[in-house]
Amino acid sequence: MQTLRIGVLADTHIPHRLTHLPAAIVRIFTDVDLILHAGDLDETDVLTELGHIAPSVAVRGNWHRNPPNRSSSHLPATVHLYLLDQHVVLTHGLWNLGHGLFLEFYARVLGQHARLNELMIRSLRWRFPDADVVIFGHSHHAEVKRSGGILFVNPGAVCETPDFEEQPAVALLTVHPSHAEAEIVYL
Numbered sequence: 001m002q003t004l005r006i007g008v009l010a011d012t013h014i015p016h017r018l019t020h021l022p023a024a025i026v027r028i029f030t031d032v033d034l035i036l037h038a039g040d041l042d043e044t045d046v047l048t049e050l051g052h053i054a055p056s057v058a059v060r061g062n063w064h065r066n067p068p069n070r071s072s073s074h075l076p077a078t079v080h081l082y083l084l085d086q087h088v089v090l091t092h093g094l095w096n097l098g099h100g101l102f103l104e105f106y107a108r109v110l111g112q113h114a115r116l117n118e119l120m121i122r123s124l125r126w127r128f129p130d131a132d133v134v135i136f137g138h139s140h141h142a143e144v145k146r147s148g149g150i151l152f153v154n155p156g157a158v159c160e161t162p163d164f165e166e167q168p169a170v171a172l173l174t175v176h177p178s179h180a181e182a183e184i185v186y187l
Helices: 023-028 045-051 097-109 113-127
Strands: 004-009 034-037 056-058 078-083 086-091 133-135 143-147 150-154 169-175 180-186
Touching (some): 034 045, 113 133, 113 143, 113 150, 150 169, 150 180
Parallel strands (some): 034 056, 086 133
Antiparallel strands (some): 004 169, 078 086, 143 150, 169 180
């Protein structure tokens, strides 16, 4: 049976939170067929580095407070891929500035960071009801969850997130013609 192994990452935030990709990513992604970056690269040189490992696709992230970062605004907000009959959607997870501000307020001010993925999954399920897999980032919280028949994958953040006490992580997605599965790999 044919399968595809896909490396998934998000929120690298280079050079604002990291100076370069951790060496562990090369080791973890050594045998992947494709790499998907769910936004907040901050510098597109990250794509060049990832491209030395495997073909890479990325979406833009959200704006941050650190000028001149525009989170690679030339990248698409959403990418739809059809891999072995599986419809895979790659997005950062925010569909407009208001939605992003609401989620940030909810997470940081109200202290509901643990529920941020839940809110994002609810929104993404509504936006992409025909997807088989939705890959998203933004929350810096790694999670694999099936909801409404859709596999949701948030690989977490490659950069450290001390304010949320999240461990840096990536994900490995395995796509089969009939289904997909994913696992979180902590760095």
